[in-house]
Amino acid sequence: MAVTITDVARAAGVSTSTVSYALSGKRSISPDTRRRIDEAITSLGFIVNAGARALATSQTMVIGLLTQFHADEFAPAMLEYILPVSDTARELGYDILLVTELDSVAALRRVTSSGMVDGVVLLDVVHEDPRLATLRDAAQPGALVGLPKHTEGLDVFDLDFGESARLLVDHLYARGHREIIVVSPPLHVFERGGAYGWRFRDAALERAARYGLQMHPYYGESRQPEIGRSINAMLDARPTATALIVHNDATIAALPSVLTARGVSTPDDLSVVSLYAKDFGRAFSLPYTAVESSPDELGRSAVRQLVRRITSPDLAGPAVTRFVAPEITDRGSTR
Amino acid sequence: MAVTITDVARAAGVSTSTVSYALSGKRSISPDTRRRIDEAITSLGFIVNAGARALATSQTMVIGLLTQFHADEFAPAMLEYILPVSDTARELGYDILLVTELDSVAALRRVTSSGMVDGVVLLDVVHEDPRLATLRDAAQPGALVGLPKHTEGLDVFDLDFGESARLLVDHLYARGHREIIVVSPPLHVFERGGAYGWRFRDAALERAARYGLQMHPYYGESRQPEIGRSINAMLDARPTATALIVHNDATIAALPSVLTARGVSTPDDLSVVSLYAKDFGRAFSLPYTAVESSPDELGRSAVRQLVRRITSPDLAGPAVTRFVAPEITDRGSTR
DNA sequence: CTGAAAGCGCTTACAG
DNA sequence: CTGAAAGCGCTTACAG
Known part of the structure; x- marks a missing residue:
């Protein structure tokens, strides 16, 4: 059905490992081989199978975005957080799995334990957020937007x-x-x-x-x-x-x-x-x-920090709690 | 790191295939074996690895949600479509990959060709939508919210x-x-x-x-x-x-x-x-x-039809273009 | 600079 | 009712 790396290898007259290395750039390839591989890739329209790559590398290149919609909530502001998270993730090479389930503890458990995501961003974090215990148990790192009571070991971003x-x-x-x-x-x-x-x-x-x-x-x-x-x-x-x-x-x-x-x-x-x-x-x-209220800056910071934790857990340092400094925009509604 | 089916099999004293069949229910398992497997699963906290399952079954259980945000657009209404799509998908066992990239043609190509999704929902479809050619080439089915010029072969949902x-x-x-x-x-x-x-x-x-x-x-x-x-x-x-x-x-x-x-x-x-x-x-x-304007009904219908196409392409019948009948809510603003 | 092979964690014919 | 084995499509030591 879909074009695989084996098809590309055959068309280019090389082994699949050579195609893989050409793709990742992890070892040098002769100019001629590189050219044949590139031609095969474009002519066949090859795109790496995400699931297979994830299985081989243990990296999905997907970030879970955990939201909590409450029936009694004023929804219009929500998108202001979702969009910058999604855009920043993409800029860094990640896709977004949007999780809107009501039972967000089970949802978080599901997406982390199944290995669907490399990390998660939690929106609407509350004081004693039940998701935090699950997050701490998870193999993947997480970043919070919103300040919980206990921040130990978690990267937290919020307005001051x-x-x-x-x-x-x-x-x-x-x-x-x-x-x-x-x-x-x-x-x-x-x-x-x-x-x-x-x-x-x-x-x-x-x-x-x-x-x-x-x-x-x-x-x-x-x-x-x-x-x-x-x-x-x-x-x-x-x-x-x-x-x-x-x-x-x-x-x-x-x-x-x-x-x-x-x-x-x-x-x-x-x-x-x-x-x-x-x-x-x-x-x-x-x-x-x-x-x-800076939803844009909060979302972007959370994703950037999360990706740092995913890609270089050792260099990312200890957990941070970062408060965005408030700025007043004077629109003349006071005297 | 994470618990695998092999760990479960070992703990239960059976083969991995038996665990797999116990999971899927695709063949009968003796009560005793079933009990040991269930115990192993719960005590180990096993959750199937999504990537591995996707690779083996060619089913990701993920639906791509392709949106188009324009800088000059009025954003608050967008979430009204996203939420019902996400909720309906989850009810049917699917997760949502939210794709907000500006270059939505490339994005659609990427998520379909890489096999990240089993199908896609396209929001904000325009008259001559450049994404439709890509969608028609894709191996996965798609459902549109919004009426394009040419609907042949596509499932389309829109308000009349x-x-x-x-x-x-x-x-x-x-x-x-x-x-x-x-x-x-x-x-x-x-x-x-x-x-x-x-x-x-x-x-x-x-x-x-x-x-x-x-x-x-x-x-x-x-x-x-x-x-x-x-x-x-x-x-x-x-x-x-x-x-x-x-x-x-x-x-x-x-x-x-x-x-x-x-x-x-x-x-x-x-x-x-x-x-x-x-x-x-x-x-x-x-x-x-x-x-x-019924964003809820449109989103739900699109997902339901999409899932029908994914799970039983033969039974789903020919492509449909379905218009939601408009209904007036009288709030007394006329005389 | 390149290839053959093992392995990621599942599912599913094939065999018994 | 159950198991051994092949295969999904990749990546990456291991070898040359």
Whole structure:
């Protein structure tokens, strides 16, 4: 059926091992032989069988991408992580096995134990992530996007949410705001162990306390019409608040229409700052000053580190936990 | 390193072939032998090596998912297709190789010729899709989401965009509207050969002509601030139009805030109908009566048909082109 | 500079 | 009901 290395060898009048070495460049080949092999390869349209190569080399050149989609989650932001992971992997010669199974522990076990992948990237890592035990048992290395409670022996990449919160509070404080509402991710994110929720909130509250400013924390919602209702309820309850910090994708996406409907304009009536990826902001036409959440950089770093572990486990050094430094993009939504 | 079938055979005191048959159930095994094998498997934690099995059976149990991300595209809707494809594949025992390469012809060639996949699902198929020639040459079957010019020999799944347009025009016509603006996907979608653009628009125009109503076609934009500007320009240019048909994700997502900013309320000042997936509408809090674009049903159907072709090529019958019948969800945005 | 052969971990006719 | 052996398509010591 498909063209094999044996077909190429026959056409070029050499042995299969010579073809293999020509392919890998692991030993020198005479110019003439090389030319005949190259011709045979192109004329036959030969492409190495991935499974056979994997079996012989114990390398699949595939990276597993483990995602966790929750029914109650705001999906649009997910792709921002998947795409850079996939693109970076390909640049480094790897394909992506996308694993979206609900039972992600079993899924992780399955793809690692069956030898389908050379390594895995875990997205949406939570505080006590049940996948980590499986990952530690696996023969392949893994890289995490999201900070778990225990990071020993794992390469971890995440935004510095604490610092992000402090930056935003400082930004507002410097502009004279003394009463601020902070909208966190939905309660179920906290319950699930999404540490970014409290890392951001606690840092914001702590900073506020230090400055002696009033800060009102709320959980956001993830679906309409609850989102709109909850925003209105917060604003009604805190009429004297002059600024809003939104750490919640679904809420920030809905905010423009809710505020316009209320007749509230930004920044004249209310200052707003947030945290989201620029592409996300573009998709939702968001005009807010915000910390860049950097899914692109996180995804790319995770893959690069993972590939380093795969290809040169000895040189890759000890496990790293790397926090992306937050950067504010000022879009003029504060005064 | 990893546990192999040989380890299991040794532990159970049988041959590897017996273990293999116990695994596949392709021949009867004595109860006692079966028990010893099962015990060995669980105690050793054996999971079949996927590459070795693939080499022996010529079946990888992996489906390639070929996507095309364009820099000028509105990304949030993409995941709505990816997820159902992935979930359905897994239900049927397949994993997903996610291929996001820009050069998707080369990518398709690579994953099929290397035998990495048993079949492929092509997303975002355009009118003269360059991937189709490669697909027809491939040893593996493929299923398309999106209607190309030539469908011979291919399984194709798409929404019936013509009927969708007619449904929406009828809906407005029945409510007395006689001058309507229709917003198509951006010009670059047409140029790229996104047939859904003109299939919808042409059907809408034809229907309008038949009813003798005025219809003004426009291309939408895909990014801010052009989106907002273009909507305002259309409404300024057609002050007497009473309804808007929006066949454009980026435009419909931005519409609520643009209309509110203009002081236009729906449906009192302007009736609006559109076409989008319900999850998309939920994410963007869209309140419009719309045809459901059914990414879920399309993705699931494509995978099911593909798996049928993979597992029983003889029983699967001739190639099919299947159009999902459009259904309107009335959200009260017309009068 | 090149080839014959073993081996990667499975499956499956062939034999009994 | 079970086993020994060939073969899937590669890679890589081993030999020359």
